Amino acid sequence: MSKLPFSNGLTETVGRRTFLRVIGSAAPAAAISACSPLPPEKIISYVIPPEDIVPGVATWYASVCGECPNGCGTLVKTREGRAIKIEGNPSHPINRGSLCIRGQAALQGLYGPDRFKNPLSRRTTNGNTRQSGFESVSWEDAEQTIVDRVTSLSSSGQGDRIAVVTPLLTGTLDTLVDEWTVAVGGARRLQYETFAYEAMRKANHLVFDRESLPIYDFSQADVIVSFGADFLETWLSTVSHARDYADAKRIRNGRNARHVHLESRLSLTASNADEWIDLKPGTEGLVAAAMVNTIITEGRVQVNGISQAELEQIHSLVAEQTAELVATETGVSAEYIVSLSRAFSDPAIGPGRTLAAGGGVSVNGTNATETQVAIALLNFVAGNIGATIKFMPETMWNSIATYRDVLELTNAMREGKIDVLILHDVNPMFTLPSNAGFAEALDMVSLVVATSSHPDETTARADLVLPTHTPLESWGDHKPASGLHGLMQPAMRPLHDTRHFGDVLLNTGRAIIATTETDDPDLQENTPFHRAGDFFDRLRDEWRTRYQVEISDSTNTASPNSDNTGQSELDFEAFWTKSLREGGVWETIEPDSTTLSETLKAPVLQSLAPSVDTSRTLTLVTYPSLHFFDGRGANRPWLQEIPDPLLKTTWSSWVEMTPDTAANVGAEEGQLVTLTSDHGNIDATVLINPHLRDGVAAIPIGQGHTHFGRYASGRGVNPIQLLNAEPESASGGMCWTGTRIDVTPLELRRPVPRLQRTFDQQERELAQAISVETLAAGDVHHEEPHLSLNPEHEHPNHRWGMAIDLNACNGCNACVAACYAENNIPVTGAEQMLRGRTMSWLRIERFVESSSRESDARGVDTRFLPMLCQHCDHAPCETVCPTFATYHTDEGLNAQVYNRCVGTRYCANNCPYKVRRFNWFDPSFPEPLNLQLNPDVTARSAGTMEKCTFCVQRIHAGKDQARDEDRNTKDGDITPACAQTCPAQAIVFGDLNDPTSRVSQLTDDDRRYRVLSELNTRPAVTYLKKVVK
């Protein structure tokens, strides 16, 4: 200390030298501190490092995705205690290592900058105008508010004046909610999902006596007929379907599955089909019924041991629907229906080798249940039940409330029968039609409690907001179907002062129990509210029971001393740890045998034809958005930024019309129009989409939020406001489709940012296809590399390469989101998108080869071309960079040195693939989104060029791992983020120097080609042609 200039105080004897020394050392310090507005940071190393955290080394936690009810298994990558990436759990039987775009974006739910940070309570700020605002309260006060209100009701025997609405829950939390409703004296409970598949459940009930949803196995189907089922987008377990579908489309023995899609709009799923039939909206059931009729009359029923009585029973239902009769109503010719029926029941391929899927939303009109009954019958007569369509003993879908149940609760609220309403993670203010009256009904409830991690339209109307953990911070379990027990564990500590919903229930439940002592001895003994422990302990209790089941299942193999409790507890710990590590427990459960319902009778198909109100001009089709699902994804900036797979629009919503329809209503692209239905009106921007039926207007669901955070609010329109609040009579579901609307053009334009303006590849053969016959005949041609004056690069160790199978790629954008997450790609926003300034390293180009209408199919051949840096051997970008900021590595990578880039942008001009992205501004990651950044990847600054690196950080990690294990890298060690998540397994990465690697073999495939090979850039990415019929 004594050597410091200040040691003895300046005042005593400050000599000239001392003074200069002090000034000399202090001035730079003063200058530095004056320049820096940041407070000094305290850097404290771990005194006792947490067990799981090794700086610089990723820790992975197996968990369950919480973005939709399907329950895909995840592995969450954490670095220094922060979740930075989510990948699919390879051992999970549903998603088998893949995740969809929404699952990839779950991180932005965790790090959402608009999340609630503490409990909020509504306080009236102005009594006269009823203005009110939220103020922060403590958790104790917030929970006490609930306890007080609930206690006063339950102690007076008015427990039914309490209602709890949750999304679809399974497992421990579901049980706990039920126990809570019992403990407070019989509160009502609903599990509310926007897309509840009521009609499918009802139809299965009518046809098979099973009010549930089966599992659809696309991999075993040779003919897939989808009646508007967007099974690659939002319809049931999409990641699982995508993998199976890619399997079905793979060429085996010179043939692959045929996919026919009947829907009035070309959805992403339809654009993968071999034939797209743009039938009249709502007439899908007629086609299905006519197919059933044809199959029966032609004697092609593929069901073993079906009785004549059953056959006649079915036939009597569809006897009226002959192919000729329905042809005029549906717009599909009789010949086509007959030929499709024959293909669907082809004895040559055998029974149970086809699959008909009925859409969840797009066929949900007023005749939804009838339509689904016809589709169920079609599957039955083709022998698919139990083969490609499996009913499991239990599925989670049974417990979901129908839309009608929600309406009933709304009515009860309006009538003042509900005093306390707890809304957990649901957003009915957005997902219910406005004339369902939910907003008015909420006003009648004296205490509305919203438990959610983020603000939305519903929390904005709540009296009390309890912030809950996101799934990534939560313990939990999820049972999507029989035999599947996913275990959800938190990947990191909660970011904010939030609590688990289960803990909120336990805390309040205990307090309520304590004040209202019940005489019922059962309750005293058995409820979790009488025991200590938090939700985590509760979860372990449940799993201890689950473990006992496992033990008893294998009784005889267990040791005779297993009744030793200490040993058992040790065994349980091992079981628990194993389940945590693997993400759950999977058992193979045989599907139930399913037979026709004995009560199946004529009236079920009475109103199969849609009723059309001719007083309005267009039929409205709403469809769930691949990115936003029912709207819950709209506050994730990646999902807003990544362009729609079909229309390549971003940050927006719109109304689609064909050119003819638009001309008829007097609107043009980009023009704002007012859409009016009997139930509401909205203003939307017109987008011309030729791939729609004339007379139909289509709007995606998911945008049009008002209180959903900075990224979603005020963006686009919510088409649910146009829909009829009246449920479909048979099933009680929402009528998503078939509402008739009028269109009034406005003198306003609001451009929708689109990242691809033409879908015509101008015969440039960028996305190539080959027919099955040509491929089988071996009539394949490959362009050899041209000669070059330049010496070849040498790749002594590795030559990284990629193969992308265009026949597997279905355009689902999951890889794009994975790339954003892995590589710290910034989001630029709507305004920048109007100038095409996306930063995405990987884009899915969509090209449409339209041919003349053959038979009934529209002749639309959609090709998805994932385009990323091709890592060319003769890269045009490398020669033109003046500073060597881009160069060729000896492993075949086209490297980009951000630090050396001055930003001339010549490389991007000279790149024929245009995959280089320029940082027009410094990227912004509003806190705490910055916590998601991958520390292994440089965050780039303004003025530099960037592009796909083949995930060079993963290559290094793979090589490091191999070196640590004293071996060479082997095929499969290294997988880039895009290939890792691809649900269709379309992307394969590996070492081209290794002739046995999968990528080397695919690079020699008969379908191989390289994009723009005539330029002789010699890309490291090989594409495999799409196979067309």
Next chain:
Amino acid sequence: MNSVGTSVHTAPSNAFSRIDSDILRTMGRPGYAYCAAVAIAALGLGFGAYAFSVQWRFGIGVAGYEHPVLWAIYITNFVFWVGIAHSGTLISAVLFLFRAKWRTAVARASEATTVFAVLTASLFPIIHIGRPWFFYWLFPYPNERQLWVNFRSPLIWDVFALSTYLTVSIMFLFLGLIPDIAAARDRCADWRKPIYRALALGWDGSHRRWWHYSSLYAFFAALATPLVVSVHSIVSWDFAVSILPGWHSTIFAPYFVAGAIFSGLAMVITLLIPLRKFLQLEDYITIDHLENLAKLIIVTSLIVGYSYITEFFIAWYSGNPFEQQTFYNRLFGDYWLFTWSMLICNTIIPLLFFSKYLRTNLVALFTISIFVNIGMWLERFVIITTSLSHDFDPANWSGLYQPTWVEVAITIGSFSMFFLLFLLFIKNFPVVSITEMKEALVTSNGEHQELRITSESLHSSAASSTGDSI
């Protein structure tokens, strides 16, 4: 050496002194109009500088670039100003070597145009790049990191071409100025005198000096001549060595050189017409001189027009769908208005100069020269943006690129900077070469024999001017 000058005629010394006083008078006290012009130009430059500071601060995204149009107005301006520079060298060096005497009157202004245009142009690569604070990385300077530049990159060739051109054109301009600066030094009585004294490098008009001067001038003319061809060839290779349809073309070098001279000549006419009026130099810069420039414009316009035809023909004849689409899009795509304007301005309007009336009419000369300037700016804009906006992959195609105020301000700033420098030059240096005018005077007086310069005559001219003050 003593045998020199016996058969030499001596020009009337009163004519020489009139040249002195006429030309040096232009360097006198500025009028209000001049001050206003300087103020406007300075304001424009300041506006541009402010816009650049905004771009520096927030990132180049404040400009209107639309992916994939990653080069736009800044590179257009760069090529435009490099092009403008070319006529100066052509007039002063090439025409000097070819002994085209009429160049005398316009050579100095053209040389100044060259220097200022190159100075303006050389700012644009810096303005254009994403991280302008690192522009010096484009120079192969020795550094401790042992990083080197990529000599295969045309942008590096640009650095050399441009710096060479700037150096040579400054030296050439300065060399020609030395005797005139000496004359100014001798007459100057205000604060500029010490500057002139320093710049005159001790010129004393001795025979030795003249001998060195004239041989050096000829030498520099010879050195500068290949630059007329090489610099713009290299600039054209910025485009031609890329693989982009619409850029990748073997005719680019001659096409760009011709275009450069074409635009440079037009700019010289644009500058000279007001200059000779306001500085009362009609006797020195005559209609004949302007007419000669107009004739050169016809030649270069025809070359440029021929290049256009070749480009479009080859695009069609090659059968290359990428080329065909690019050129079809150029004519009929989003940018059709710019393309057709360019074609009309560059290939139709200049042909009006076939009319003797029009090429000797000041208004027509000025107007047509403006059209050529616009046309040539558009040519670069069209080549750059249309080719980029529609290249190989249709999924990337963009619509019409729309610049923002930043790009407009910086473009205005560049013109302002050029005019400001030119204005400052004409008030501080003889805008017509005194020396060469005197030589020309001799020939125009009817002496058809080869002009031979004597040290005496010229020395006396320099000396005779000492009496008057600027």
